[in-house]
Structure formats: structure tokens, C-alpha cells
Amino acid sequence: MAGSRRPIRRPPVPGLLALALVLLVTLGALAAVALRAEGIGSLSRSDWLAVRFTLLQATLSAVLSVALAIPVARALARRRFAGRRALVTLLGAPFVLPVIVAVLGLISVFGQNGLVSRALGLFGLPPLSIYGLHGVVLAHVFFNLPLATRLILQGWLAIPAERFRLAASLGFGPGDVARILERPMLRQVVPGAFLVIFLLCLTSFAVALTLGGGPRATTVELAIYQAFRFDFDLSRAALLALVQVLVAGSIALVALRLTPPDGIGAGLDRVVTRWDSTGPWSIALDAAAIALAGAFLLVPLAMIVLKGVAGLGSLPASVFLAAGRSLAVALASMALTLALALPLAAWVVRGRARLVDALGTMSIALSPLVIGTGLFILLFPLVDPARVALPVTALVNAVMSLPFALRALVPALGAVEAAFGPLADGLGMNGFARLRLLWLPRLRRPLGFVAGLSAALSVGDLGVVTLFASPEGGTLPLALYRLMGAYRMDDAAAAALLLLICSLAVFWVFDRGGRVDADS
């Protein structure tokens, strides 16, 4: 059992290097902004209102995303049906879409002139009003339900098949399975899933504003943007970013403290048929969960596809070049993510370094604007920012993917270490040998997921490239925004579809390696 082994004492060098780089990009950038500011700013009443609204919407969004993801993940874990593999990949799509595309997709379904409102109109009913706190939460659930589902699904698939077989032979009903096998797993996975989604929603800006219906839906990130762009008040921007960091840090520590150490033990690593939950009621429940989640997530995507497909052939070549650059950045970002995440996960698991986990996780909660500006301040005296636009974008995207990577890798590595750690220790298998012979083969599934996710996220992210890019050197999301800015909404819709295809393709390619045994 994991609990009986002593943690390693000295922090590992690769882990230290990874953490140093992460902290440089996040807190270093924040410090650069703070130091560049003249004097110490103060927060106004409206800033505190923004903090309150941010916390409210982030909490609601995270709770709902995770609560809804549990039945969906359970259904996907225990049912086998045609198209399941494609569905699991497609469900990842909303998460990697650029905000503007996803919002327009959602509005085409839930807006005043959306599918739902038009259907209601057929029955003489008034149109749906999506704008308000509920709209913000709806959009955030749309973005994050897939992530929560995937994280929880990984947890389900990590329950050794032998447990279910044993449960079946002991005559367990669904209730017993839930109590003995599933709930302990959920206790382990859910706090982490809640945490990353909460942190993601903490920096929401355009989604919250557009669907929140106006200034009452002002988030901290918008206040930061206002401080930069409207008031040029760097000290207030830095102060607001510090509030984000403190909130994120405390939530991260609480959530990770609530996560019990891995005690489930290991099995023989195979997914087998389930003998429980074959009753008609539970089958109907699972079918409903999958159908509802599928419709909720896929119909807006279908609208994006429909809008974009006509213009795909006539997109200018420069958009495809931008797509190529985006893919190159995505691959670099993916490699960096793995290079950062694996040493950090190893440090977290073997050193019981919860603080390291919290630091690596909360990077996502730091304002992208502050990070971009901070890095700009740091790099501007040294190099022409346009020349390092793509490497910096890849680095920042990697750091931003780190929280998801850690959430997928830490529990998985914990399980591997619990099962095989003592044996590996006994064999004196350390360093590179342990990585090559134990971790890489055992972590294939989460590593594939992390690689796919970080690459896909990088394709879709506008990120810091706007602060650095030269006119000729933009990425695909930047090209999309430029098309919209030039009134070319049809071309932009086609570019959005191209982006969706690129994101899904990289996600599918890398995740596939990890999912091979999820479908057996």
C-alpha cells in the first residue's frame, strides 16, 4: 500500500527544473508586471464585485460540470456500443475550441434566434433567454463537462477489472459496487476535476461577459484587461492577478488535501465485462446520460460544422499556413507539456509533495494577459518579441496544459507506484530505467490523453501570440480573429471548422494510443 512507504526526501533535479520554469512563466511574469508598475495600487468596490461574481460563477460551473460528468462517465465506462470511441473523442472538442467559436456555436443553439428558441416558437412559446448567470454557467459546463467526463472516466477505467469480477462473484448489486468500488475512486478523482475546472473558470472573460449579458457579469480577468487597456494601471492589474493567485492557491490546497492517498491497489490492468448494472432501469439511465450529454455537446459543434463547411474550399492560403504554424506550436507545446508534467508528477507522487502539485495546477488560474505582459516585459530588453512569438506561445501553452496533465498523471502514477514501486525499489530500478521500463509502459493511457489534450488545447488557444506575433507570423486562432475583424464572417466560420478539425485530429492521434484498451 502506498501509505506504508516513506516518501523520498531530496527533491529530484528534473522536477526542480520543471517547477522553476513553471514558476518563472507564472509568478515570474506576475512579479515583472508588479515591478514595472509605479506604486502599489488599490482595488475599488467594482473590483471586489468582480471577484465575487468570478467566484460565484466558477464555483457553480465547476460543481455542475463535475456533477453532470459523473453519470456520463459511469455510462461510458460500463457500456459498450457502436461509435463509443468516436463519441469519446468528439466529446473532447468543446474544450479545445477558441472561445469566440464556441460562444457563437452555443448561441446558434440556445440564443434568441437559436434552434431551441425557434422550436419553441413553433409552439407559440417565447424564445429562450440565455443571457445571465445561467448562460455563463451553461457555457462553462459546455466547455468543461467533457474534461470532467474524461478525467472521471480515466478513474473508472483505472479500477482494476478483477475488482468488478470479484464483486460479481460475490453477488454485489449496483449499490454495493458503487459503495465499495466506485465511491472511493470518485473521492479520489472528483476534487481534482473540480479544482481544474474551477481554476479554468476563474480566468473566464469573453464567455462570462457575452453570455452574462452585460457589466454585471464582470470577472476579474475583465477587470485586469480594463486595467491594462483602458486605464494602463499596471499595479491594479498585478494586484488583481495576485487575488486570482491567492484564490487559486487556497482552493488548490483545500481540494488536494481532500484527495485521499491512493488506496485502491492494483490489479492485472485489463478492462473486462461488467456483470452488475444490467437491469433495464440502469441501462435506460446510462442511455439517457449519454444521449443528453451527446446532444448538449454535439449539436452546437454540428452548427459550427454546418456554418463552416461551405467556405472551407475557398479559404485563402495564408489561413492554411497559419494552421501549419499552429500545428507546429502544438507539437512543441505537447513535448514541453510532457517534459514538464512527468518530472513534476514523479515528484508529487514519490515525494508526497502536495505543494508542488498545487503550484503546478494553479498556473491555469493566472491571468493569460498578465503572463503575456510579464513575459513581454522580461523579454523585450533581450530580443525582438516577434522573433520569439512561436516558442513563447508553445511554452505558455505547455504551462497552461500542465494542470490537466497533472490531474491525469498524478493519480495514474500514484497507482503505478503503489503497485510496482516496492518491486522497482527492490530491483534498484531508478532514474531513466524506472521511467523507461515502469512508468512509460504503465502510463500509456494517461500520457496519450495528456499529449492529445495539450496539443489540441494549443491549436485552439489564442494565448499570448497576440502580444508577440508579427503580421506574417500568426497562428490559426489569430487568423480567425483577423477574418472576423475584416467582416469576413463566412471565411471565419470556415477557419473555425478548420481549427476544429486540426484540434480534433491532434487529439485523436495522440489519445488513440492511450485509448486502445478503453474499448476492449
Place this chain on the structure above:
Amino acid sequence: MKTLTIAAGITLAAGAAVAETPVLTVYTYDSFVSDWGPGPAVEAAFEKTCGCDLKFVAVGDGAELLSRLRLEGARTEADVALGLDSNLMAAAAETGLFAPAGIDIPKLDLPIDWTDSTFLPFDWGWFAFVYDKTKVTDVPKSLDDLATSDHSIVIEDPRSSTPGLGLALWMQAVYGDGATEAWAKLNKRIVTVTKGWSEAYGMFLDGEADMVLSYTTSPAYHLIAENDDSKGALAFDEGNYMQIEVAAKLAGTDQPELADKFLAFMLSDEFQSIIPTTNWMYPAKVPASGLPEGFETLTKPAKSIIFLGDEAEKMRKAALEAWLAAAGR
């Protein structure tokens, strides 16, 4: 970090190689330099005569452009800043980063007199609510009319978008101390507030609202580029608020003559004739060839409203407060 070091090395090497031709660095907003903006044509035309390398650096929008220059301070590489918003001229002047242009300013075709010799206009437009003529037939004639109509509108946030700030200043100019009241009434018509123009315009085209806050020149895009004359813009009796986009030479430029040459070129027919169908704004000085066909169909407000200089700076704060106060109700 190795990539950064390598990149730094490449930068130095590349810098040495092109040192013979003078480089004029122009900071501008992002949509100016996109393939569909004026940037590529402007660059080609200027480089034909200047014997220089014109390098554009794209920075968000007009307001972010100023923030970026303040961030870089005196160390900036920029020789010219192109695309500052007229509402930010006082703030820009206050930074001391800009120097008066060393050129004779030709007579401009603006609805107002232009006196500033540091910030030179290159294009302008009226903010207006744009609508679909096939859907809206009873067109509002004033802001009051709009507030009491049953049309839905989508606007941009004044804190994050130039048109949004334009509307806030428009309301402030028309209603003064009563702006909060007026906003409270107008808010009933507002479907939502977006971060930027693109989201709002996209939502309007998708039918999410009857009208969108944009420019009187927006219908020209649909007419000229898409052969679609269904879009119209509203001129209000009290006048429409104007936006003037300006450019200025940086005080710390190492290419002062080239920068002046560029500013003179900016007001020449060649540059000005590129503007209407790429930036979809009115040229600051109408070229000899006139405006492109289709522009004559555009709505022209009888009155123009604009705050300039310190007044704009003062009104900016009041306008934002009025808007926020109305939303808090």
C-alpha cells in the same frame, strides 16, 4: 530556455544582415495588417518610393497600441504609431512619447476642423446602429426612439472595445448628467454586451439581435464585397458620435525623416485610396479619384459629435461610470 537563447542569437545575426536598408517600424492595430486590411497594400506602395523597409508590428486594437507603447517606453523600436483612437489623444500626448509631425498638413475632409499637429488623422467614421433593412422597417430616429422601440440590440463593452466606448461617450454627450437614466432605459433593448466588435457583429449576422453597434460604413462592406444591399445604418437627429483614427511620430525615433515621409505618404492619394475598401472607413482626405462606388449610398448623419483632447479624457471616466451605474440597478 535554450530555444530563447538560440532565438536571441538568430535575432542578432539577422539584425546585422539587414542593417544597410533603413527600417521604418510602424506599430498599428491588428486588423490593419491582416491580409484583408490596408497593411499589405500600404507596405508595397510605400516601399516602392522610400528606399526603406517598412515593418509593421501588430498590437491588439487602438487602445492596446497605446498601452503597449507605454509599456515599452522610450526604449521602443516604434518610429510611428498608426491607429490610435481620437478618444485617447490626451492620454497619448501626456506620455510625452510623441513628437509633432514635420510635414505640411493638407486640407482634410473631416466633418470637424483639425488643429493638432502631432496626431494626424488617416481615417474616420461615424458610430451607428446597423440593421437589416428586410427585418426592421420602422427605423428609430434618435437614441430616445431606439430606447422606446422594441428592437433588440447588441453592443460592445466600453472597457474593452472602441465602438463600445464610442457609444458611452455618445450617450454622455447627448444626455449629460441624465446618462445613467438613459442607459437604464436603453439597457432594456440590449441583448448582451460583448468583448469586442467581432463577437457583436457575428451575433448580429446570425440574427441574435435586430441591430448592432458598428459604423455607418459597415453596409458598404456588404454592398461592395458581397453585393448585398440589405444592411442599413441609423442616423440619429441628435447626431452620431465620430471616431477619428490618428497616427503620430515617436519622439525617440531614430528615423525622423523617414517617419515624416511616411506621415506625408499617409495623407497622399495613394494611401487614402486604399482605406475605404480595406478598413471600411472614410479616408481623412478624399483622393482625387473620389470615394469608391457604393459609398454614396451610405447614411450620413446631419450632425457629428466628438470630444477631443482633455474633454475626451474627462468624459471617458464620466461615461464609463454612468454606464456601470445603470447596470448596477
